[in-house]
Amino acid sequence: ELSFIHRYEPATETGRPPLLLLHGTGGDENDLLxxxxxxxxxxxxxxxxxxxxxxGMPRFFRRLAEGVFDEEDVKLRAGELADFVAQARQAYGLEAPVAVGFSNGANIAAAMMMLRPEALTGAALLRAMVPLSEAPQADLAGKRVLMISGAMDPIIPAENSAQLAASLSAFGAEVQHQVLPTGHGLSQTDLQLLVRWFGGR
Ligand code: MLT
Structure with missing residues (x-):
């Protein structure tokens, strides 16, 4: 019995890393398939x-208000999720996945990358913000990160997402940070950037 309710779809092609899909607040395991x-x-x-x-809205960690996180819970939940990834890799025979997270899902992915770097080979973080006020030291050499932020995002100030990108690259990740002229929601350009970052078809 794996520790999270989840959906799993096996690969139909070889040579592509598994994706760990992490929904935003109020989403569920079906949203990002x-x-x-x-x-x-x-x-x-x-x-x-x-x-x-x-x-009633599912999330990956507790918050005190919009953009104000319960950081003890962030740490606990990032650990739980990394444990689930390890279980699922064993159950399904998977290599380490690339996280694809939106909003709250991007924030837990960023926390997991810093706290449990072995859980992920990389991450695409859509509308992510700094998950922990003191970035835990991590060795992220060899990890690829795509961050896509919205210049008009009402939840995430520009300097906040810039700070997350700076921490991840200071720890050695290969970070590409794109800021689009959009808000918190995803746009067609997000899709195009993601397809390109994943290497196209
Ligand atoms: C969060 O709580 O992770 C952020 O405020 C993003 C959100 O889920 O609205």
């Missing part, structure tokens, strides 16, 4: 549902 199929066709998809409920 279509996105995953589009951005890395044929890759295995592993898509857990966040265990925290905020007024």
């Amino acid at each position: 279509g996105l995953g199929r589009m951005i890395s066709p044929g890759a295995a998809l592993l898509s857990p549902r966040g265990k925290i409920l905020e007024n």
Whole structure:
């Protein structure tokens, strides 16, 4: 019995890393399957549902207010999720995945990358912000990170996402940070950038 409710789709092509799909607040394990199929066709998809409920809306960690995180819970939940990834890799015979997270899912992916770097080979972080006020030291050499932020995102100030990109690259990750003229929601350009970053078809 794996420790998160999840969806799993096996790979239909070789040579593509599995995707760990992490939904935003109020989403679930079904939300990002279509996105995953589009951005890395044929890759295995592993898509857990966040265990925290905020007024009935699933999330991956507790927050005190919008953009104000319960950092002890962030650490606990990032560990739980990394443990789930390890279990699922064993159960399904997978290599380490690339996380694809949106909003709250991007924030837990960023936390997991810093706290449990072995869990992920890379991450695409869509509308991510700094998950922990003191970035834990991590060796992220060899990890690829794509961050896509919105210049008009009402939740995430530009300097906040820039700070996350700077920490990840200071720890050795190969970070590409794109800032689009958009808000918190995803746009067609996000899709194009993701497809390109994953190596196209
Ligand atoms: C968060 O709580 O992770 C951020 O505020 C993004 C969100 O989920 O709205």
